[in-house]
Amino acid sequence: MNRAPGTPARTCGNVPGGVRPPVRRRVPRPFPDRYTSVAHDRIFTLFLAVAVVVLLARALARRLRTPDAILLVVLGVAAGFVPALPAVVVPPDVVLLGFLPPLLYHAAFFSAPRETRADAVPIVALAFGLTTVTTVAVAATVHALLPAVAWPVALAFGAAVSPTDPVAATAVLQRLGAPPRMVTILEGESLINDGAALTIFGLAVEAIGADFTVAHGAGRVVQIVLGGVAYGLVLGIVIRRVRRWITDPVSQIIVSLVTPYLAFVPADRFGASGVLATVVAGFSIGTHGEGFLQPASRLVGATFWRILTFLLESALFVLLGLEIRQIVRQPGGETWAKVAVVAVAVSAVVIGVRLLWELGNGPLARTVPGGRRSQTGLGWRQRLVIGLGGMRGAITLAIALSLPDTVGDERGTLVVLAALVVLVTLLGQAPVLPVLLRRLGLAEPARRRAEAMLARKAGLQAALARLDELAEDEDVDEQTAEAFRQMLELRLERVRYLLDRKDADRDRPAPNSRRVRTELVRAQRAKLRTLYRKGRIGAETYREIVRELDFEDPTAIKG
Structure with a gap:
């Protein structure tokens, strides 16, 4: 607050120098700093311990084949x-x-x-x-x-x-x-x-x-x-x-x-x-x-x-x-x-x-x-x-x-x-x-895989039958029908091959199939990165196709 010229400053006899210092209002804090810091440290330490134990248990469970x-x-x-x-x-x-x-x-x-x-x-x-x-x-x-x-x-x-x-x-x-x-x-x-x-x-x-x-x-x-x-x-x-x-x-x-x-x-x-x-x-x-x-x-x-x-x-x-x-x-x-x-x-x-x-x-x-x-x-x-x-x-x-x-x-x-x-x-x-x-x-580790293959075979056969019905009713042109027919028949042929293998081998993928599929997906990923770096495709297109490749990648984690 400004004083008029010549007005003496307000003094306080029991304050050194006689001038009252400015009043500082203390803002109340909900928790003292030291308690807040301790609580945060405990929560962080506990969270970190849980995360480390979970990661270590997952790694050991895969190696020891033991339940998590x-x-x-x-x-x-x-x-x-x-x-x-x-x-x-x-x-x-x-x-x-x-x-x-x-x-x-x-x-x-x-x-x-x-x-x-x-x-x-x-x-x-x-x-x-x-x-x-x-x-x-x-x-x-x-x-x-x-x-x-x-x-x-x-x-x-x-x-x-x-x-x-x-x-x-x-x-x-x-x-x-x-x-x-x-x-x-x-x-x-x-x-x-x-x-x-x-x-x-x-x-x-x-x-x-x-x-x-x-x-x-x-x-x-x-x-x-x-x-x-x-x-x-x-x-x-x-x-x-x-x-x-x-x-x-x-x-x-x-x-x-x-x-x-x-x-x-x-x-x-x-x-x-x-x-x-x-x-x-x-x-x-x-x-x-x-x-x-x-x-x-x-x-x-x-x-x-x-x-x-x-x-x-x-x-x-x-x-x-x-x-x-x-x-x-x-x-x-x-x-x-x-x-x-x-x-x-x-x-x-x-x-x-x-x-x-x-x-x-x-x-x-x-x-x-x-x-x-x-x-x-x-x-x-x-x-x-x-x-x-x-x-x-x-x-x-x-x-x-x-x-x-x-x-x-x-x-x-x-x-x-x-x-x-x-x-x-x-x-x-x-x-x-x-x-x-x-x-x-x-x-019986092969039982579930064989059951899944039989279900896929039945589903693919049903899809082929429905495709023939659509083609007969002229709901789809012959060129499109042929493209889908070839795709479905290729999948059906692979399923039949896996079902015809010996029972002892059913729980393992076909020879080299996993490696081939992995290499094909890697080639597509590499090409996508090149197209994105050269500005041929945008970020949204890049992420969309990467998500599609994630479903095809045999190394993806299965839940």
Whole structure:
């Protein structure tokens, strides 16, 4: 502010020099710099650790021919003991609300509808019957070995360790060409048993420290199951109608990404099963997807979801490994010797009950309507593999971490037990599956390739027949028809050649064919780069043709 000439400056007696300094207003900061810096450093370090572990696990999995899930957990546990890495504690809600809905939706959307309906009896028996039996057996074991654990708490823990995680098992089965029916049963079981386990867990938690009647429990089961299924069906119908009018692939992806959360969160909020709602909605939309999704949307959507689920599953397994360091430091009020004994006992019960159920329920299942037909082709060899395919994963740890603090000192012990059961089943059962499949004669790597070739042959023959009809009706001129006929006949000739080869050679490409195709694609890429550098084509044209060549390149990564 300007003073008039001759006006003395304002002074302040207690300020050196007598002149009041200008007032500086301090702008409040939401977080102190040092705390913000520390938080950012922890997040960056954790993100970098997850990325390094995932990349290293992928590289080792290809060399060792081992499922990614096993190496992700092993390397995650090893990384968890690196002093420079921050402690990791993943809130259960992050797993149950952040990771679980899209993973369930993807599995349900891309499930095999005909095969799932055909195997409904064994899937439902495993998902509901085995989950309930495992819960009770584990609860009885824990209550007997740890008398301080009350029955409701023991049942909640039994529900936590009962759901399976099929990622490692199905990866082994698909890589070795096992009968697809076993994969369908394992995946179908895991879709439903999460909902069954969470239902039992919720009822057991309600019974902790409160009066709980059988009538109340039965009413809650009806509300949870029927409410989740009904809401999932309604949402599936609504989403199908909405997506029918969307032609933009990007918009289709956005709707598909929002759908699992629209299914899970409202159902869970209103007391129904979010898991069942998500599974039913995904299955309903997926079985009708070919009718309302455009080819471009299906192609882009499948690629997007394949990458998303890989990232979610990888991050989940790595975080599981990193978090185990924090969990094992707090064994509760029990000694490590006692915890180890109980962990071995619970793991034995989890594995043993599943094997006994799978090997012994065949005759019982035949008494159920439709059971005799559903059991055809499921001999003791297939049942043994399915029995050993029930590894536990991150969902078990997430449910165990959801145990309320009212449980008391036993909560820490039970969380540690859940983590140890996950490690024992994942690291103990998954490596046995490849050996077992080969010994039992269930590994048929050439079967899937031969099936695909037969399907391609039938499709090409149908295309040639349709082309002849179009030519006869004069809907296409003879020159165009001849060009397409030559292209289709060349493809058909190649398929016939591959089918005529010996069975032992069907899982390998034709001699030198891969190298020739690679060289042809490289020649086209080189010519494209030359045309672009000389200004003969623009950037958009260059990228468009490069994308087309990516689909033809035999070295491209197949999902």
